[in-house]
Amino acid sequence: MSEMEGQAPVIQRENTKLAMWVFLGGEVVFFVSLILLIIFTRLTNSGYEEQFRSHLSIPIIALNTFILVTSSYFVVRALEAISFKGDRKALRNNLIMVIVLGLLFLGGQAFEWTSLFGEGVNLSSTYGSPFFTVTGIHGTHVFVGILWAVYLLVGHRRKPFTQDNHLGIENFGLYWHFVDIVWIVLFTVIYLI
Numbered sequence: 001m002s003e004m005e006g007q008a009p010v011i012q013r014e015n016t017k018l019a020m021w022v023f024l025g026g027e028v029v030f031f032v033s034l035i036l037l038i039i040f041t042r043l044t045n046s047g048y049e050e051q052f053r054s055h056l057s058i059p060i061i062a063l064n065t066f067i068l069v070t071s072s073y074f075v076v077r078a079l080e081a082i083s084f085k086g087d088r089k090a091l092r093n094n095l096i097m098v099i100v101l102g103l104l105f106l107g108g109q110a111f112e113w114t115s116l117f118g119e120g121v122n123l124s125s126t127y128g129s130p131f132f133t134v135t136g137i138h139g140t141h142v143f144v145g146i147l148w149a150v151y152l153l154v155g156h157r158r159k160p161f162t163q164d165n166h167l168g169i170e171n172f173g174l175y176w177h178f179v180d181i182v183w184i185v186l187f188t189v190i191y192l193i
Contacts, residue, residue: 020171024178031182034134035189041130052127055119057112058191064108065187068142071101072180075173079166086163095149098176102146109139131190138186141179148172 042048074097081090113132121128152161152172161169 016167016171017174020174024174027178027182031138031185034130034137035185038130038134038189041127045126048127051125052121052131053191055116055121056191057115060108061112061187061191064105064112065183067101067108068105068180068183071098071105072177074098074101075176079169079173082161082166082169083163088160091161091169092153095153099146099149099153102142102149106139106142106146109135134186135190138179138182141182145172145176145179148175 074094078091078094078098081087081094113135116122116128121131123129123132149172152168156168159165
């Protein structure tokens with residue numbers, strides 16, 4: 001076997017990981033723009049507390065935030081299970097937990113949106129428009145992550161992940177942690193500050 005033949009999987013692995021980092025870099029720019037939109041809206045308009053923040057349920061969304069942060073813990077456990085131990089059963093169980101917690105997060109977000117619509121906060125209001133846009137785009141990212149986790153569970157049966165072949169789990173972890181970090185920033189900017 002030549003030296004180049006042994007290098008091909010390593011090069012492909014690094015290219016795939018680099019592509020994920022480039023994609024996430026673009027996502028950072030996108031979400032920073034959206035977060036700046038929220039900040040700009042608050043700086044150029046008055047009445048944030050009375051018109052919008054008073055309608056938010058911080059305890060419910062704090063619980064929702066805890067759910068999403070906990071899901072990242074299970075992503076770490078999934079990667080650890082396959083990369084260090086080669087344990088496919090633990091990988092599966094942890095990915096199932098990520099899916100369940102992701103769905104719970106989306107359910108919490110749907111509950112919040114329904115409550116806000118019921119209180120008259122909608123897309124045409126000064127603060128509702130950027131709020132629903134940004135949290136909706138984030139929720140879409142969570143939904144994509146859930147679909148990705150389902151694919152990792154059922155789409156790799158012919159060529160299952162192993163201790164030596166787990167790049168798909170690593171890339172999923174990078175994406176999921178990014179989505180988690182974005183939510184922590186959104187939670188801070190929208191709900192706490």
